[in-house]
Amino acid sequence: MSKKEFSPKELCELEKLAALSDDKIDTQDIPEAPAENWAFARRGAFYKPVKQPVSIRIDADVLDWFKRHAEGRGYQTEINQVLRRHVIAKERQR
Numbered sequence: 001m002s003k004k005e006f007s008p009k010e011l012c013e014l015e016k017l018a019a020l021s022d023d024k025i026d027t028q029d030i031p032e033a034p035a036e037n038w039a040f041a042r043r044g045a046f047y048k049p050v051k052q053p054v055s056i057r058i059d060a061d062v063l064d065w066f067k068r069h070a071e072g073r074g075y076q077t078e079i080n081q082v083l084r085r086h087v088i089a090k091e092r093q094r
Contacts, residue, residue: 006014066075
């Protein structure tokens with residue numbers, strides 16, 4: 001699929017739209033989504049980050065724990081989730 005370049009006129013229009021504050025944007029023709037629409041929503045259902053194979057040294061007892069406690073998924077997925085939660089927590093502290 002090729003990407004079409006924006007024309008100067010389109011770029012100018014996009015710049016004007018980006019400069020508008022939220023209260024200046026007319027959303028009357030966009031209905032509010034009812035709460036029941038979100039009942040089964042899942043965050044990140046279509047986002048798949050690129051996985052990179054690595055070699056890492058982990059204490060044997062820690063690795064054994066993950067292998068025994070991985071629920072329905074592989075232990076590597078479980079380790080990745082724990083690391084991701086740690087990264088997110090650290091980023092929020094900044």
